[in-house]
Amino acid sequence: MPENMNLKGFYAGKPALFQIFLLLLFMLAGGFISSVLGMGVLFLTHGVKADIYQYPGIMRTLQFLSSIGMFLFPAIAVAWTCSNRPSWYLSIKKTPNVRIMLLILISMYLFSPTITLTGVLNKQMELPSILAPIENWMRTQEDAAEHMTELLLSEGGILTLLSNLIVIAVTAAITEEFLFRGTIQRIIGKWSPNHHIIIWSAAFIxxxxxxxxxxxxxxxxxxxxxxxxLYWSKCIWIPVFAHFVNNATAVIGMSNSRWKNLELVSGDISDAHLLSFASMAFVTLISFIILNKYIRKELIKGN
Incomplete structure (x- = not known):
């Protein structure tokens, strides 16, 4: 490669399929490096036979490194190599309005009952008996994720809470939004001009x-x-903030020994309260829709 070759925007003209392949390569490389670093920290501090599930602090470190390696690094790398304007590509230059952020905060709490209700319904999913092995595998994955979350939140104390907020709320919100909204939505946009298809496809992924x-x-x-x-605002920090609110609320709620047993926090709505909860979710959803019509108008006006 010539010494003066600049990789900035080098693959900007490539088709979406190539850019997806490039993104996957960056994710594999970043994931591998972060895993090596994380396991290195574990072995250096607790020995080569250490069980990571015995050390929540190391698990947080590994999750932090994994978020940087698998999400943030690939997003920035693709933005740099596939665009002559990386900051525009990732929509990071605009500064969000404080009033809008407050409205987003309110909208997230209005959306929360609907999210919880759909979660209750989703948990009732049962596949046909012929697909029982797949369902068992899916439940195993679910149990493993819940077990890891419980381990991360099991330790008490303000320092642990702050560590979890940094890793699960702040870091996850930034890195995941940079990858899935900032990068993947941009790449899918090369396939389709329909923003609804772009948004829902990225959400599915x-x-x-x-x-x-x-x-x-x-x-x-x-x-x-x-x-x-992101589509309305053209500012990645808006969905980053909404993502942070969602994760931070869950971390704070599940870290409190009294709050985590509340149905609204745990998401385990009993049959006795399901109808009343569904009614509340319907009312808050209507409020959420009305509020977001105003948010959409204000965000588009600010572009």
Missing amino acids: FSAFHMQFFGFIPRLLLGAYFGYL
């Missing part, structure tokens, strides 16, 4: 990537909402 199939629908809805926020 976002939800599927988490490998938690009994929470697929609520995560799909959240991903689509984040996608519309």
